[in-house]
Amino acid sequence: MAARPVPTLIAIALASALSAQAAKADQAAPTATADYIPGGRIPQLQGEISIDGVLDDAAWEGALVQEIAYDIQPGDNTPAPVKTTVRIGYTTDALYLSFQALDPDPSAIRAHLRDRDSAFNDDWVGVFLDTFNDQRRGYELIVNPLGVQADLINDATTGNEDASWDGLWSSAGKLTEEGYNVEMRIPFSTLRFRNNPGDKRWGISLFRNYPRDKRHQLTSHKVPRKSNCFLCEWTKYDGMAGAQQGRNIEVVPTLTMGKSQLRNAAGQPWQSGDSSIEPGVDVSWAPSPAMTLNATLNPDFSQVETDQLQLDVNNSFALFYQEKRPFFLEGADYFTSQFDVLYTRQIADPDFGLRTTGRTTNGAYGAIIARDATTLLLVPGVLGSRFEQLDQDANVAVGRYRHDINKNASIGVIGTFRQGDDYANNVVGMDARWQKDAHTAKAQFLHSQSEYPMRIVNAYANELGNDDTPSGDAWRMEYSFGNRNWSFNTWHMDIDPGFRADLGFMGQVGYEKSLIGGGYSWFLDGKSFNRINLRADFDVTHRFDGQLLERELEGSIGTQGPMQSSLSLHGMARKRFWRGQLFDERYADINTNFRPNAKLQLGLYLNAGTMLDLAAEKTGKRTMVEFWGNANIGRGVATDWSLVHQEMRRDGGTAFETMVLNAGSSWQFTPRQRLRLTLQGSQVERNPALYAFPVNEKARDWAAQMVYSYKVNPRTAVYAGGSYGAFMDDDNPDMFGNTRSLFVKLSYGWQP
The missing domain is CATH 2.60.40.1190 (Immunoglobulin-like)
Incomplete structure (x- = not known):
């Protein structure tokens, strides 16, 4: 999926026509x-x-x-x-x-x-x-x-x-x-x-x-x-002498009710699915001004709004989705480190959770304890990763502490621990950071020990090497420099094949990678285009046995201009290893966005070049176009959309063609009341004649969701909504797997 930011060539053309008029808004006297x-x-x-x-x-x-x-x-x-x-x-x-x-x-x-x-x-x-x-x-x-x-x-x-x-x-x-x-x-x-x-x-x-x-x-x-x-x-x-923080106790009871239905094909009768009534309670207490304790019983960790649709096409690694559940979001910055060793969506269905965060005279700390009703794994490898689920409970513990040596330097420790019946994963490590003026240096070292059931070991023999108790290290060192005009950074990381961070999002192991890069920025004060950035970097990745996995050189030039526009041109050339071969890939892209007026923002991303079709193990001409934007209608109505088209041409035909739509509209009646409609859809078409093995010729997936919310404040709120979705492929020409559901979620923030 394309990264967001940057303007359109249309923006540059419009800028010259509108610059005189637009500049009037910036001519107020200092x-x-x-x-x-x-x-x-x-x-x-x-x-x-x-x-x-x-x-x-x-x-x-x-x-x-x-x-x-x-x-x-x-x-x-x-x-x-x-x-x-x-x-x-x-x-x-x-x-x-x-x-x-x-x-x-x-x-x-x-x-x-x-x-x-x-x-x-x-x-x-x-x-x-x-x-x-x-x-x-x-x-x-x-x-x-x-x-x-x-x-x-x-x-x-x-x-x-x-x-x-x-x-x-x-x-x-x-x-x-x-x-x-x-x-x-x-x-x-x-x-x-x-x-x-x-x-x-x-x-x-x-x-x-x-x-x-x-x-x-x-x-x-x-x-x-x-x-x-x-x-x-x-x-x-x-x-602020005499400022008083009060009792700092908050209790938030919740009630979530839902009903779902499903059918096997279009036109067939709907059949009742799961019904649920789930009460829960969250408690927050600050026993001191620098410490907060949170507890939750039978928590509702469902998210109100759906994730943005992504396609897992021509990609060997598991997709990342943002965390949206409030219990894990608040205070998440206390647990960050250079490696992603905590990805809280891995705690999928907890029965209870406890968390504490706080500050000391010279540092900060955080801890989480939870009992998870399921065990979700991200099984990593050298060239790919995927999620697996164990049908067993797991105990979860996370701890993080940072000590500030002085205003420039700090050191920290982190640990994540998860234990099941015949499963365990433990990660411990330390890190350091130093920053002074334009210089920043960071480092982190981690060690993991794991135990997996034989079902996982047998299914992932290549990744686990038939070892049910893998262990390994991961480390990273980085230096960066940045002042008004110049930037420079270089880093090296090394992750052993046996390293596992099952509570994190580290989808690749068994490799080492080095990067060096830098850039320069020109500031053109008072000009229509007020900033120009030039950057390039070079990186090399090797497998643990010395096999070259990737050698990449890329560069970009970008600018910021009228109508809050930005424009970036980027190019990349690399050698890429895949299934025993090295392939040449190279592409160029343009990324752009601008605001022609106060009500509308438009963006465009274009990417074209020679890329690898992973399934076929052949290169071809890949093009990708994303058109996105948002518009305001009056004070309270807003729309947003993203449409992505991707095509791979090789061997005289189109190997695959994909389309993904994410669109939504919201009506904010008042600062407290909102109605949100979301539409998502995807289509994948492949040419079976261009593959040496059977592939689905066509698949479609689409869904819609509507949610009404009334929020007195972030703790006291009412949500009510429904969703509908269906899927189709060439083996099943009628829509099947149709689902629809309704839900109501109530919460009330009470401060005794």
Whole structure:
């Protein structure tokens, strides 16, 4: 499936015609001088504040006043093109912020009713909080002009922003004749921080997203382009003496009810399938400001919305699907490491789960214990992997600890353990990270020991080597450099054939790989195309016995331009080993996207070249085209789509042709109410004459889902929906395996 990002050649043509008109949106006069210095002491507010988006409460007069003064992208700490005034204060139980976001053309403000964590393309303002002031992990709380919320965790050790965290806080937005206002109330019980007496010192960034012809990122402080740590640049603020976090106990009972039906072929009567009524309960308790305990009994770990459809065609490795279950998503960043040793979808059907996460004076830790009613395995190999399931219970334990030696260096340990009747997999390891200025170095070492039932050993003799107790090591070392213009990275990894991380997603073992690469970026401030990136890298992969598996050289050039567009040209040439032979592969691709107006985004991915047909063990001319986009209709209706077509031509004909559609539409009635319709479909056609063994000539798969949701907050919600799906291939010309189902899911967040 194609990677998302980058613009269309159409975007470049349109840019020249529309650049003069689009530039008007970016011509507001700067409002802040280059010598503006943020910071100060956050005062305690006197009086009540109503969170309604109207900035008329008298208590705001005693707040600390700040400005979002700098344009850090595409500007280079230049004065912000629009004025944003922020007021900050607190009471003993909450932090309060107000934003007055002025705009020279209020009609151009992008504001839509959306589900939580879905309004990132709109105008929005936000506050980012490093509550431990250690430049490791921060909260990001964002609100659009209609009051729609988003919240994320910024993990500086990985550079990732994780939107799975959902805090309980209140907000309101209001469009005005001069722009828009936002008010926020963030209870201290939602945040974790050191509850020391007296004033606290936090790192804080005030942020405004201003998307017009270009997407302007505006902050209250300067961020040098050479900086590799955005969180490290946040301004230090004092205050909040006497802040109280409350009892920090939350109980969330859940009830899930479902009914399914199926039939063997179209036109036959429906037969009743499973019916279920599953109660459960989740409990969260923070015994100290730096520690959180979570417990769940008979949890409903079903996900509300379906996974995006992927096709397992011309691919030898198991497909990866994102985790969507709330219990595992929250606090997931505590368990990340350089190797993917924890992939929580491997904990498929737990009867109960316990989790703790927290911070120490010089580190962070996390642990998970669960009892899984099934045992899901990802059986890896040198050239492929697949999932298997053992019909047995398993006990699961995961532990992770990171110790910060100083502000530049940290070391960590991680362990994953799973035990069944005649099955076991244990992984332990340690890692280290060092970062200073433009330099970053990382390393990790792991060791695994496993035991598998003979059914798995016999089925995967090539992968397991007839060994029912495989063991092995995995290690990786990496160095990277990055400043304003230059980037460089190199790494080496080595994974033994017997290494297994069954709770993770490591689908390839028995190989070693090295990479070296670098790039250069040109910044063209004030130009239509404001950035150009050039990059190349070279990598080599060998099997454990020295056999060359892959030797690859690739390069790319990309640019960012008008209408929030981006364009990337990429090329690759490689030698690839498959079933005893080396094959030559080479292709070029173009990846592009742009926004012709505030309501529409379009993207296109084109890939063409000589590729290997894995099933036939022959190369051919492969082409792939993906057209994707999203559109807003009014304030509350949104649509999104992705259509992918792939074709392999060889030996005078078309060996296979595939089509995949993922499309959806949502109607957000209010910030709390939403109706979502999802359509998915795929078609695969093969030419039997071009294969030396029997293949299905045609197969089709399609499904539809509708879900209604009403969310009082992330913990208190009602979901109701239904789904329908069917499959057909050439051996069964009528639709068969038809299924349909209905479900209702209720949850209630109670804080005693």
